[in-house]
Amino acid sequence: MLRVHFTAEDLLNVTFASEPLPLVELAMALIAWQRTDEQAVFGRWRGRLGRELPGRVRPLLDLLRPDGDNPQFVEPYARTLEEGLAAVRDAAPGLDPGALGRVAARAPGSASWVRALWGLDREAWGLLDGAIRSAYEVVIAPHWPRIRQSFQADVAWRTRLLAAHGIRACLASTHPLAGWSGTAFEVGLPPEYETRLGGRGLMLMPSPFWTGRPLLAEGPDGPDGTRVLLYPALTPLPMVAQARAEGALDALLGRTRAAVLQLLVERRTTTELARDLDISLPSVSEHTRTLRAAGLITTERDGKAVLHSATGLGVDLLHSGG
Numbered sequence: 301m302l303r304v305h306f307t308a309e310d311l312l313n314v315t316f317a318s319e320p321l322p323l324v325e326l327a328m329a330l331i332a333w334q335r336t337d338e339q340a341v342f343g344r345w346r347g348r349l350g351r352e353l354p355g356r357v358r359p360l361l362d363l364l365r366p367d368g369d370n371p372q373f374v375e376p377y378a379r380t381l382e383e384g385l386a387a388v389r390d391a392a393p394g395l396d397p398g399a400l401g402r403v404a405a406r407a408p409g410s411a412s413w414v415r416a417l418w419g420l421d422r423e424a425w426g427l428l429d430g431a432i433r434s435a436y437e438v439v440i441a442p443h444w445p446r447i448r449q450s451f452q453a454d455v456a457w458r459t460r461l462l463a464a465h466g467i468r469a470c471l472a473s474t475h476p477l478a479g480w481s482g483t484a485f486e487v488g489l490p491p492e493y494e495t496r497l498g499g500r501g502l503m504l505m506p507s508p509f510w511t512g513r514p515l516l517a518e519g520p521d522g523p524d525g526t527r528v529l530l531y532p533a534l535t536p537l538p539m540v541a542q543a544r545a546e547g548a549l550d551a552l553l554g555r556t557r558a559a560v561l562q563l564l565v566e567r568r569t570t571t572e573l574a575r576d577l578d579i580s581l582p583s584v585s586e587h588t589r590t591l592r593a594a595g596l597i598t599t600e601r602d603g604k605a606v607l608h609s610a611t612g613l614g615v616d617l618l619h620s621g622g
Contacts, residue, residue, distance in 0.1 A: 302487040302513060304529075305496040306572050311483070313501030313526070314467055316459065320451040320507075322440050323384035324530070326432070328509035329537075330357075334366040338511045338536070340582040342483040345538040352438050360431040362407035362414055369491075371395075371403055374432075375415050377520040377528075381436050385429060392420055446505035446540040452507035453552040458504065461595070465613070469595060474504075474514050474531040476593040489513040501526045506533035509538065534594055549618070553591075560587045562618060564597050567609040577610045 332342060333349050363374050371397065374385035400418045404411040416424035440447070462470040472478050477488040495516065503519055503526050514531040539554035549558045559577055568576070573584045588608050591597045596614035600607055610618070 301492055301494075302485075302489070302516065303481075303494040304485045304502075304516060305494075306502075306514045307497065307499055310497040310501055311467055313499075313525060314462075314470075315501070315503050315526075316455045317451075317505040317528075319379070320447050320505075321377055321379060321384075321609055322381055322436065322444075323378060323388075324375045324505070325447055325507060325509060326440050327370070327434055327528070328368075328507045330360060330364045330370055330435060331366055331370075332509040332511055334361065334364075335511060338586065340580070340586040341536050342511065349439065354438065356427075356432050357431050357435045357438075358409060359413060359427050360435055362409045363403065363428075365406050368510070368512055371399060372517060374428075380419065385432060388428070388432065389425065392425060397510070400561050404584040412471070441613050443537065446537060446542070447508055450533045450535050450537060450540050451506055453535060454506035455504075457534055457552050457594070458506075463615075464616075465595075471504075471529075473594045474529070476589060478514070487513050495527075497527060500524070503528045505530045507531070508533045508535065508537040511536070534590065552617075556583075557587045557591065560584070561596055561610060563615055564591075564608050564616065565609040565618065570606045570608070573608070592605075 329349075333346050333353075335342075350356070360374070364370050373388060373391035376384050376391070378384035378387050395418050397418065400415065404414045407414050413424055414426070417428060458470050458473065461473060468480050471485050472480065473486050475489075479486055479488075489512075493516070505528055507530055510530060510532050511576065512532075514529050517528045517530065519526040519528045534552065535554045539557065541550070541555060548562075552558070553561065556579065557575065560573060561577060563573060570581060570584050573579075573588070574581050588597060588599060591614070592599055592608075595611060596617060597608050597610050602617065
């Protein structure tokens with residue numbers, strides 16, 4: 301269970317990140333590649349990336365494990381690759397010695413390389429620099445416009461949700477198992493983690509690569525500054541069209557997901573959606589799960605049938621054109 305306690309001051313100090321950050325997205329992408337969830341959306345992307353990644357990226361995977369609980373110095377809040385690499389290098393002298401054993405134990409590769417990194421070995425840091433550069437050129441650079449599109453569409457949507465329904469609805473929509481208990485934001489998935497913002501506020505940062513429970517991290521101002529909640533963007537990267545979206549709704553949801561929402565102005569079953577859109581049942585389930593988490597549709601059972609329909613919020617979105 302993730303549990304984040306808000307004060308009144310915190311509730312008045314929830315903001316959105318202004319833009320996606322390349323090394324944060326690189327970390328999320330490499331983590332997503334190693335995960336096995338959301339196969340209906342990420343399966344083909346994972347297969348393609350596995351064929352494209354050069355071998356020199358491998359050391360980076362020793363630091364970025366699939367659960368997202370990783371050393372933060374490899375995903376700095378920097379706006380460019382070069383700024384990010386400089387921030388990674390600058391972090392070297394301040395690496396926490398206590399974290400070394402845990403990182404080394406989790407690494408699938410050589411623990412000696414991780415120990416050399418913590419020991420400030422120049423060759424080890426050169427390997428890390430090369431791994432980040434190589435991964436960025438394959439994973440991030442060619443897809444940056446689509447990454448920005450997913451990020452901007454999510455922020456636009458949740459800004460509207462925040463204005464219309466408040467902070468509770470905005471945060472609850474970040475994950476299907478997210479909700480509130482009093483003034484505590486909760487997500488009902490392990491591992492157990494509880495914290496109090498204590499007036500520091502919260503910055504929301506969507507990622508088109510992340511698929512797991514929202515991640516809470518230190519912000520750019522360190523442990524005494526605003527915290528960051530990184531969560532799955534409404535439209536994951538594999539669903540962002542290569543071509544420019546034809547309309548605002550397509551840009552926000554992705555073409556197929558927008559079509560699902562449009563059909564659900566009238567109640568339909570999962571099977572009917574799959575038939576009408578000529579997509580697989582697992583794909584329909586993924587789309588409806590995300591739309592439901594965003595508060596755009598509701599789902600109920602009628603015997604063996606699973607019925608979906610648009611909510612008032614979903615209909616409002618359709619009428620506004622996204």
